[in-house]
Amino acid sequence: MMSPDAIRTKFATALSEMYRLEAPRYRDLVDLVRTVNGEVLRARPDLRKQLEDSGELDSLAVERHGAVRVGAAAELSVLRRMFAMMGMAPVGYYDLSVAGLPVHSTAFRPITEDALRRHPFRVFTSLLRVDLIEDKALRAEVESILARRSIVTPACARLLDLFEEKGALTDEQCAEFVSEAVETFRFRPQATVSMAVYRKLSAAHPLIADIACFSGPHINHLTVAAIDIDAVQRAMSAQGLDPKDSVEGPPARRNPILLRQTSFRAQPEPISFNEPREAAHGMHTARFGEVEQRGAALTEKGRALYDRLLDKALAAPKELKLDDVFAAFPDDVEAMRRERLAFFRYRPTEKGLRAAGEWAASRSVEELLGAQALSAEPITYEDFLPVSAAGIFRSNLDGLAGAKALARASRTVFEAALGCAVIDPASLYEAAEADSLAASLDALGLSRGAAEAKERDDFRR
Ligand code: OOG
Ligand code: NI
Numbered sequence: 001m002m003s004p005d006a007i008r009t010k011f012a013t014a015l016s017e018m019y020r021l022e023a024p025r026y027r028d029l030v031d032l033v034r035t036v037n038g039e040v041l042r043a044r045p046d047l048r049k050q051l052e053d054s055g056e057l058d059s060l061a062v063e064r065h066g067a068v069r070v071g072a073a074a075e076l077s078v079l080r081r082m083f084a085m086m087g088m089a090p091v092g093y094y095d096l097s098v099a100g101l102p103v104h105s106t107a108f109r110p111i112t113e114d115a116l117r118r119h120p121f122r123v124f125t126s127l128l129r130v131d132l133i134e135d136k137a138l139r140a141e142v143e144s145i146l147a148r149r150s151i152v153t154p155a156c157a158r159l160l161d162l163f164e165e166k167g168a169l170t171d172e173q174c175a176e177f178v179s180e181a182v183e184t185f186r187f188r189p190q191a192t193v194s195m196a197v198y199r200k201l202s203a204a205h206p207l208i209a210d211i212a213c214f215s216g217p218h219i220n221h222l223t224v225a226a227i228d229i230d231a232v233q234r235a236m237s238a239q240g241l242d243p244k245d246s247v248e249g250p251p252a253r254r255n256p257i258l259l260r261q262t263s264f265r266a267q268p269e270p271i272s273f274n275e276p277r278e279a280a281h282g283m284h285t286a287r288f289g290e291v292e293q294r295g296a297a298l299t300e301k302g303r304a305l306y307d308r309l310l311d312k313a314l315a316a317p318k319e320l321k322l323d324d325v326f327a328a329f330p331d332d333v334e335a336m337r338r339e340r341l342a343f344f345r346y347r348p349t350e351k352g353l354r355a356a357g358e359w360a361a362s363r364s365v366e367e368l369l370g371a372q373a374l375s376a377e378p379i380t381y382e383d384f385l386p387v388s389a390a391g392i393f394r395s396n397l398d399g400l401a402g403a404k405a406l407a408r409a410s411r412t413v414f415e416a417a418l419g420c421a422v423i424d425p426a427s428l429y430e431a432a433e434a435d436s437l438a439a440s441l442d443a444l445g446l447s448r449g450a451a452e453a454k455e456r457d458d459f460r461r
Contacts, residue, residue, distance in 0.1 A: 004087030073417030099390030256295025296378035302341030357445035
């Protein structure tokens with residue numbers, strides 16, 4: 001029987017193949033990133049070795065994430081069921097009204113380190129807030145268009161039911177599920193509405209047209225991993241790949257934090273409209289390609305500092321560079337750990353293990369680290385950032401007016417639509433850190449004192 005990780009791998013591979021054919025410029029981006037990654041690795045053998053050792057070198061070529069947008073509660077909940085089969089759970093809640101966008105979102109993703117290593121694919125999934133459409137007639141029209149469509153194929157629906165009933169499917173059924181699931185995300189350039197309706201919805205908001213005028217939630221971008229995202233940004237400009245103006249997220253650092261992203265702007269593509277009499281054609285601009293580079297996951301304290309500095313940078317005059325504002329965020333792994341700004345994974349060292357059982361005299365984690373019985377490295381951030389996500393959205397929507405203040409979204413409403421609660425990302429990093437520490441202390445023969453040692457350590461901080 002195929003594991004959820006194997007199903008996700010198969011699905012991500014199939015989706016990637018489909019999108020490379022649908023969006024030729026995305027294929028150019030994948031080639032460009034591969035070339036730039038190769039150059040960086042040649043110039044920095046140390047980095048190459050590090051990636052090799054952590055097993056990340058081989059997975060550099062696979063997509064890290066993609067994004068889709070749905071229009072109705074039933075659509076969001078059926079996606080939750082599909083992604084559950086692929087070992088992906090909804091993590092995080094992102095209210096994009098803060099950036100003037102009428103959607104709220106989550107990311108379906110693997111939640112364990114092992115699963116992420118087996119295949120890191122996640123799907124940033126947004127739900128349209130139909131309630132924000134002020135014009136009542138227009139809102140009713142959008143609701144009825146969405147009520148008429150079904151975003152999964154009949155075979156996919158049948159296999160989902162079967163899986164939920166039996167708890168597993170045969171390999172053959174899994175393979176069929178994957179090829180049916182991919183159909184949900186295929187772009188069909190035949191709009192389901194007339195040109196007049198398309199124009200009306202676009203005028204209300206380009207996102208509404210993208211979400212409601214087609215047969216389903218087409219994949220709107222896929223994202224590959226860069227080792228040096230600034231080098232990729234420069235190469236995109238040099239090759240005329242029309243990158244967005246700037247890289248989203250924190251500035252470049254020696255010790256990366258959170259997530260940095262860039263993309264090429266969405267490409268207009270020909271579509272046809274659903275007209276009763278003669279054929280009508282137009283262009284639709286929504287689909288693009290993205291690059292990401294991930295760094296350390298931040299604690300609540302670290303994240304608060306990041307958010308404060310980002311606000312300051314966004315409000316600051318142009319002359320004040322992001323780098324200057326972010327000088328206030330320590331760019332030193334030890335400082336980040338000691339000040340509890342980032343989450344860390346602890347490991348016993350060889351020296352520590354050789355003397356296992358003899359560390360009782362070390363009274364704290366700090367002492368164990370000092371004695372080189374323990375090592376600590378930052379845990380990678382596996383989630384998204386609302387301000388950055390909004391920046392990605394904005395640079396890919398055609399004809400977007402200035403950000404308008406919108407009523408804040410409700411997580412409760414989102415979770416009701418989803419059919420379950422979203423997982424708090426911080427709880428995953430906290431657990432990963434605590435588990436790694438407990439396992440390390442255990443391996444050093446300190447298991448009983450573990451909780452105490454940690455407590456003392458926290459107290460000393
Ligand atoms: C999603 C944009 C957000 C990211 O990487 O932050 C996103 C969308 O355009 O639907 O994918
Ligand atoms: Ni993205």
